[in-house]
Amino acid sequence: HGGVVVVGAGQAGVQVAESLREAGYDDPVILVGEEPRPPYQRPPLSKEYLAGKLPDAELALRGDRFYEDRGIRLLVGRRAVELDRSGRVLTLDDGTVLPYGHLVLATGARPRPLPVPGGRLEGVVGLRTLDDAQELCRRLESARDVVVIGAGFIGLEFAAACRAAGLNPVVLDIAEQVMGRAVSAPTAAHFAEQHGLRGTRLLMGTAPTELVGRDGRVTGVRTADGTTIPADLVVTGVGVLPNTELAALAGLDTDNGIVVDEYLATEDPHISAIGDCAAFPDPRGGGRIRLESVQNAADQARCLAARLTGAARPYDALPWFWSYQGDLRLQIAGLATGHDHTVVRKDERTQGLSVYCFRGSSLVAVESVNRPADHMAARRLLASGVTVTPEDVAGPEFSARAHMA
Ligand code: FAD
Incomplete structure (x- = not known):
């Protein structure tokens, strides 16, 4: 049983593999990802990529030869489906069995489904993966009425991208304040005002109750006051759910994320969790938090790689974040x-x-x-x-x- 197996080839997974090699770790490192392509960056997907300003090749997280040059075995297009903790083996959906010395769960998060009828109509799209972004690019070419559900970071970034494409989107959110969970009132008020001045119609305190359609395609969003807002493209950005299923199936503790201690270790000494999927003790506030940012994914990966190569320290990096909205x-x-x-x-x-x-x-x-x-x-x-x-x-x-x- 040697080597590190990483589940999830995203920001956190790639960074932990890289940092292990930088620290001189020379046992096998295997990176497993279910998406059918080499690891790529997500932040541009709701920004430059939609404006057609970034070719697909520039989305890659690392260069073509990066994995091979470092002896990192990259298995993409395969999903980890079973985790046997007592035998210390991971099973993939194609039947591959991977023994591990240490297992890193870097499974990220997925869009929260919209809790109203009609969420599966054609023309209703979430935004997490490159496939989602490619679908949105195609749809933006012919869309006329765009409604964004959720005035969070991704919803507002997408709204700015719509304006750049010559569309005036409607953004609605149940909350009264934009980016409600994450920013102060003055910042939220500034963004609401500036988005409005630039041509976005913000409907705050507005709950969608149903997405309506014709022939299986979305035609509008019905709201709690009975109005129907016309829409031929609906983008949902109502938060994410951490991918905890594999951990939970194996009996690990989950609570809005895979529960880890200040060293990012789960209760199983051979398994750690990092990035969007990990719920960790807040070094500044007390209590457990889960963060969704590139900084957190990368810094947790570095912290874990240090522990696995003999330089354990608690995770206490200062969080930072950006959201470019036009x-x-x-x-x-x-x-x-x-x-x-x-x-x-x-x-x-x-x-x-x-x-x-x-x-x-x-x-x-x-x-x-x-x-x-x-x-x-x-x-x-x-x-x-x-x-x-x-x-x-x-x-x-x-x-x-x-x-x-
Ligand atoms: P992910 O990048 O989601 O990677 C996890 C990977 O694991 C995924 O590819 C998933 O398919 C795979 N996986 C899951 N389960 C399994 C399994 N069982 N087997 C195999 N593979 C599996 N952050 C910022 O700081 N600034 C920004 O401006 C910003 N903009 C963003 C814009 C968009 C559109 C999105 C979606 C996110 C944005 N973020 C931004 C957030 C940032 O991208 C994430 O916090 C970061 O990607 C988290 O990295 P991660 O490795 O934890 O998860």
Whole structure:
């Protein structure tokens, strides 16, 4: 029983394989992915890719020879279906049996299905995979009435891409605030206003009750007040569900994700979980969290590879994130969850904005819009542990960079 087997050839899976090799690990590394192609980046799928600005080849996470050059065995188009923990073997859907010394679950997440009738009509599309994005590119060529359900990051990014294609989408969400779960009220209000000014119709506090269609194709979205909004393309972005089935079948603990400790280990010492599928202890807030970001997937992969090569340390990387919505470039340092106070700094000249989020007197997150220098400084400031108060930030001369000096 030697070697590491990784289930899921996405951002986290590829990074853990790479970091193992960088750390000198020289036993077998096998990367199993169910998607029928080499690993690729997801973030552009709701951004540049839809505008036709990025050829398929540039989506690849690593170059053609990357896996071969490092002796990483890449098995794509195959799904792991069974996990025998006592025998330490993984079985794939084509019958392949892979013994492992350590198993990494990096299975990611999938779009949450829309909980209303009509979700399976033709013209109703989620957005997670390259196949989804290719279908959307095709449909955008002839679409006239686009409705986006869910005003989260992906929904709003997609809305901006629609506008770039000359369409004026309608975005609806049950919540009152856009990107409700993840950003502060001032940032949400700014994005709602700016999307509106650019031609998106936002219907907040609006629940879809049914997708209606004719001959199996979607024609509209019915809402709780009885209106039907015409639609020949409906994109759903109502969150994701972590892929925990394999872990749960093998008797591992799951609770909104595969449960791991601060070392990203499950209760089985031979199995770890990283990335979108992992529920881990929040090093800053207490409680368990699950994050959906490239930063989290990559940093957890690096942390795990370090442990597997003898340099164990708890996972405590500072979360950061970006969401580019047309010309509105949001960057977030830290986690705004649980903040109770914000200080807004606006640059009237460039319309850029940075929102400092505090929990009590501690700075927990900084959200920046078109202020990349603020974002980089905020990441350093939050990671440094240097104290900064709301009064500091509200001062006329405040700059995060100067504050640390
Ligand atoms: P994934 O990348 O989802 O990879 C998991 C892989 O495992 C998948 O390919 C899946 O098919 C495979 N798999 C699952 N189960 C099995 C099995 N049993 N057997 C074999 N294979 C299996 N993050 C940002 O930080 N910034 C952004 O701007 C941003 N934009 C995004 C835009 C879109 C459209 C999407 C979908 C995501 C975006 N994200 C963004 C989120 C980011 O892409 C994810 O957080 C990241 O991909 C997570 O990596 P992962 O490896 O955990 O999961």
